[in-house]
Amino acid sequence: MRKKRMTKLLSVASVIGMMIVLAGCGGSEGTGGQGPINHAHISGPTGSGWYPMSVLFADIWMDEMENFNVTVVEGGAIGNIREVNRGEDAQSGFAFASDFADAVQGTGVFEGEVQENVQAIGALYPAWWNFVVMDDSPIQSLEDFIQQGGHTIPGNPGDASELTTRRVFEAMGYTYEDLEKLGVRISYGSYSDAATQLRDGIIDMVVQGGAPEVVGLSEIDASRPVRPLPIPDDVLQALDEAGYGYTVDMVIPAGTYRNQTEDIPTVVTMSILIVHKDMDEEIVYQMTKALWENLERIRDEQPGRGQWMDAERGYTEIVNPEENIHPGALRYYKEIGVAE
Structure with a gap:
């Protein structure tokens, strides 16, 4: 016993x-x-x-x-x-x-x-970094998120998810200050709070680590589909060259989320x-x-x-x-x- x-x-x-x-x-x-x-x-x-x-x-x-x-x-x-x-x-x-x-x-x-x-x-x-929106969102890419002045919760300040978010945007050529000037809002909170706010339409995107799916996001996906955004190849290359220790040759496999029909390139860490x-x-x-x-x-x-x-x-x-x-x-x- x-x-x-x-x-x-x-x-x-x-x-x-x-x-x-x-x-x-x-x-x-x-x-x-x-x-x-x-x-x-x-x-x-x-x-x-x-x-x-x-x-x-x-x-x-x-x-x-x-x-x-x-x-x-x-x-x-x-x-x-x-x-x-x-x-x-x-x-x-x-x-x-x-x-x-x-x-x-x-x-x-x-x-x-x-x-x-x-x-x-x-x-x-491995932990796959999931940059996720609701499947019915008009946002189709990270650049769309920026240009549409999206709102995200990437975790709490200093979390690995927040640091990864910062580094991905910097590899795209944007600091947090640049994003704020473009109307992007970055708030902070736990994974569960972020997932709830994503589901309720309060924010547009979350950034969370999964293997490869994120538990809380899969729970939402069961009733309302979610969609991971791809990280462009040139951004992945820049992250690799920066020496952060990420793995950049893995993908979020198709079928990880309900309506996800294609592999999604992203950054990975163990x-x-x-x-x-x-x-x-x-x-x-x-x-x-x-x-x-x-x-x-x-x-x-x-x-x-x-x-x-x-x-x-x-x-x-x-x-x-x-x-x-x-x-x-x-x-x-x-x-x-x-x-x-």
């Missing part, structure tokens, strides 16, 4: 003072034989694909690891890296490979702010799992092992994301993996032969 589930969704602030142990940071020898270890895992916004994946991972860890209690907290990609780097309110979390590369090198949004305390467990699956570097090596080893040895369960419960997961790619898709993967996870990759 499985343990009683302890997975919850809380704001990061509400976790302060709740954590009894810093999720195994320091010198513990694993979870067996100890009192409970309370671990905070920081996910994505409600309505994002990271949340159900985080709940599933938490369930797997609690099933496989004795006395390991996991609380899932809401977060956002770039903020997640900073939270895990601090290690106070979250000890593991989701991030994007491109943001992680910036974080450990002190580049991009982390310019001059190297995140020295964050390491990776591994890469998980979703990855990160931990605080001071987490106990044995605990991180157990976390890594539990995930990869429950791959069949992940693929069964989350097929859209789980189908892309592979332990070898989990190692190789991390920038400088021998340096940036936590020793506990690295131990597992060496054990199964994907790392030397």
Whole structure:
């Protein structure tokens, strides 16, 4: 019989003072034989694909690891890296490979702010950036969106979705200031709020990460079709040349959304799992092992994301993996032969 589930969704602030142990940071020898270890895992916004994946991972860890209690907290990609780097309110979390590369090198949004305390467990699956309008919208392209003075919610300031939106528009030759002068409105909010406002006609476009579909948008699509906008080839080339760490040769496959009959080119980045570097090596080893040895369960419960997961790619898709993967996870990759 499985343990009683302890997975919850809380704001990061509400976790302060709740954590009894810093999720195994320091010198513990694993979870067996100890009192409970309370671990905070920081996910994505409600309505994002990271949340159900985080709940599933938490369930797997609690099933496989004795006395390991996991609380899932809401977060956002770039903020997640900073939270895990601090290690106070979250000890593991989701991030994007491109943001992680910036974080450990002190580049991009982390310019001059190297995140020295964050390491990776591994890469998980691609996240496709969905620039989505309602299917009955007159907007047929990103240039249409600009010229028609569209209104978008690309997430919250500093989110990976917001940063990607900014970079795509800049690759098209427009800063946010340029867009504002042209009548474009950029507001901020969670994935779920943005999806609701898109459905209700309050905004014209959302930008959200999916694998490849976005959960909240698929729910809308079931009753009112939505439509992803393509990113032009020259914009994709400019993004690639800028060295942001995006993948630019993948598409949102035809049929991802109800009325989508063609593949849609877009930018892609890998979703990855990160931990605080001071987490106990044995605990991180157990976390890594539990995930990869429950791959069949992940693929069964989350097929859209789980189908892309592979332990070898989990190692190789991390920038400088021998340096940036936590020793506990690295131990597992060496054990199964994907790392030397």
